[in-house]
Amino acid sequence: MKRVTSLLPPRRATWFSLLTLSSLLLILCGSPSVRAQPADTLRVTAALEEVFVEPTYYSVLEDPSGTLTLAQIREPRWASQFQRASTLPTTTMDHPGAAYWLRLRVQARGALQQHWYLELFDSHLNNVEFFPPDGAPPVITGAGLPLSTRKFPYKNFLFRLPLHPEQTQTYYLRLVSSSKTTFLSRLRTEQPLAVHFQTEYGLLGGFYGILLIMVVYNLCLYLFIGEQTYLRYVLYVLSCSLVFLSEDGLGFQYLWPAHPALNELIIAGAPILLLLTFSYYARQFLDIAQRLPRLDRWVRAVVVVSLAGLVLDTVWVRSGWGFWLYLLPYGLIYYAAYRVWQRGQRTARYFLLAHALVALSVGFLILRRLGIDTFTNTATVYSMNVAFVVEVVVLSYALGEKIKAIKEATIRTQGKLVKQLRKKHAVQNQLVEQLHHNQILKDQLNTELEGLVAERTAELSRQSETIAGQNRELLQANGLLALQSAAIEKLNQDLQHDLQEVKTARVLSKEVNFGEFSQIYPDKDACLAYLANLKWADGYQCRKCGHEKFCDGREPHSRRCTKCRYVESATAYTLLQKCKFSIIKAFYAVFLIYTHQGNYSSQELSRVLDLRQGTCWSFSQKVLEAMRRRRQAPDFDENEGWTHVLLDANAPDTEEAVVAEEAADRA
Structure with a gap:
């Protein structure tokens, strides 16, 4: 403006x-x-x-x-x-x-x-x-x-x-x-003009001197304390100084007299920069983001829209009425300051006081811009300079008050922490005293135990001779016990093996719960190992070239042909190819469906396995189809176990899955 x-x-x-x-x-x-x-x-x-x-x-x-x-x-x-x-x-x-x-x-x-x-x-x-x-x-x-x-x-x-x-x-x-x-x-005339020059330049020099002092003072505070609010305030005061230098013409007279284009750019851009730095400083000074987050979003949006409108009016429209775009963001920030003051932030009252004077001086400026010279006099013309001096001084004091309040809050918090540490220290002293008392009791107990040990030692020495005679008798019996122990150990191993076989046979013969089933197949690696041993029980032979020698592939329990480098996983060409859920649950699902001869509902299977019913229904259909093909196989035995179904290689999606697996392995 x-x-x-x-x-x-x-x-x-x-x-x-x-x-x-x-x-x-x-x-x-x-x-x-x-x-x-x-x-x-x-x-x-x-x-x-x-x-x-x-x-x-x-x-x-x-x-x-x-x-x-x-x-x-x-x-x-x-x-x-x-x-x-x-x-x-x-x-x-x-x-x-x-x-x-x-x-x-x-x-x-x-x-x-x-x-x-x-x-x-x-x-x-x-x-x-x-x-x-x-x-x-x-x-x-x-x-x-x-x-x-x-x-x-x-x-x-x-x-x-x-x-x-x-x-x-x-x-x-x-x-x-x-x-x-x-x-x-x-x-x-010449004499009043000289007096006016001396008075005006003296007052303006004092005005800019105060602004410079505020800039240096707050910049030093920022460098020593590191509080970002001081830096934002310095930027705001510098933008104020730039606005006044462009408005009263001193900037063009002393700083950039040979650059009129730069002068016009500063005249147009300094008020926009002032609005940006003011909102940037005021939001943090008032803690609007923490105290009024919803209003803070509105403040940011209004400031952005106003800045865009000011740039548009300055560059293209040039209506001369762009100063109205400053009223909405300034008014909204002033309202936010009032709300923050109502919520208990004492320093907000200094903000309200300082900007009330600025708002009054801006009102006089708008009247002059509208051609209303009723209130035009020396006091109203320079009221903005006075208002800004009062503002920077009051806001500097308010900023110090805010930092002081934060410091006092920190001191109070530290005091509470010191009290807690003192309580902790007192508890530690009590603990040390208790440990000291325990040590005394321990020494007394050790003395009593030493006496008892001495008595017991004498008694044991008397009994040692008796024991020596008994030892000789025991040596003779030890030979017989050794033979009996070896027999018992052999019997325990056979019993453990028979117990494992019985448990496996029970799993293979009738329904058990998932916990018992997981003892046989505790994890994915055990399932893959069992499936690989079952799949290649008759020896390995490459499906591509027929070669019989292999090495381990990248996936667990997969096998790579040493001739053509073809990799075949443990699940390839089996019922579990492209299985979408845990292989342990898949094993248990096949076991349940097989042992119930296909009469196991997908709802119950979903409840037992904690899977979606659609997934259970789709998988049960694959198992039923595999059981049907197995019954039609020439080597089918009515007494065979459920694991033979796992080796079903005729599932509809097996070939596509193998091709996809080969492509992924080559990648």
Whole structure:
């Protein structure tokens, strides 16, 4: 946003104006022969030092094409189209890019002791042409040209008026701006102008000095403490400084005077950067993401949309009303601060106070941008500078308060931890005392035990002779016991083997539960080992080349032909090819279906195996089909076990599964 500065006459100039007006009234009343001057003529006298140029003194001609010259606008055709600024709807340049011709008549009454200067307050006018009445070459300057084009290297536009006593001279100004602005100005003599320069630059120097101090102070805190909020605050203050440097023209005057394009870029981009850094800082300072997560999402979305709208308006639309897009995100963040303050964060009240002053100064700025000069005075024009100084100081203090609160919370937490450690230490002392008491009891017990051991040793020595005699008898019996032990060991091994065979036979002969079944086939490796031994019980022979020698494949219990390198897994060409679930459950499913002669429902099978009914039904159909083919086999035996069904190699999807397995193995 652009800021147009304006100053009303100080009290001394006001008294001079009243005195001059009274003198003119006396002259007009006492000299009827003097002709009345036109109402749009600005009169200056030697008693005056500065005069605020009211918009009523200007006559305005808008040139949308921007092609009119000074000679053309002096022709009667165009001169008659000049309108008094007081008759216009607003005193602003409402059409960015159009040329506005201003005509100002100034009458010098009496001999003037000092030179007069015209100062235009808006430093963002892209092109300014000042035409002296004496036919001298025009002064062409503007924000779109280097600072060297200005006769006076000043942040505002300053032109000397060659006034002559008792003469009325007409000055023309041609103004072009890329945004909406006003044409407020002031006439000053040399001495008030010098005083104004000294005062204004002193105040601005103090203002930027405070901002610099805040930047250095918070940057040092960030480097020492490492708290990211300080860095975000530094970025925010730097963007504020960049906005003010671009708004008051000091940046163009001192930092980039030879780069007008950079000046226009900073003027357009600094407010956007300010909105971005402000939201970036305020969200963390207020802890909106933690305290109001839902509102935080809205804040981020509104900021992103507003930034996109500002960029679009700056680059393409150029409506001049982009400053309205700042109100919604700033208002939403201010509302979030109020909500956070309601939830108990004390530092949020400093945020509300600081930005209330900024909001008031922004309101004055918007009124000036709308052409409403009712509240325009020195206090309102520089209220934004004062508000931002108050803001950076208050927010720095608030940031310190926040860190202090976090530190106090940390100290309280550490105090609680110290109390817990003290309690733990007291418990440890009690434990040490208990251990010491236990050690005393242990020593007493050891003393008593030593006495008992001594007595027992004497008794044992007496019994040792008796035992020695018995040992000789036992040696003779040991020979017989050794033979009996060997026989018993052999009997135990046979019994264990018979027990395993009985258990296996029981599994192979009737229904058992899954726990008992898992003892025979405890894991996948045992199942694959059993299936491989069953499959290649008669010896290995390659299905591709017929070779009989093999080595281990990459998969467990698979075999690779040493001649053609063909790999065959343990499940290939069996009922378990492409089985979608655990091979242990598959074994048990085949066992249950076989032992029940195919009369085992898929619902019960699903409940027992904890599988989907569809999967159980599909697998049971494969088992039933394998049982049917097995019964039709020539070597079928009614008393054979259920494991023969596993070697069924005629399942419909066996060949496709083998081809897929071969492709995967080659890959």
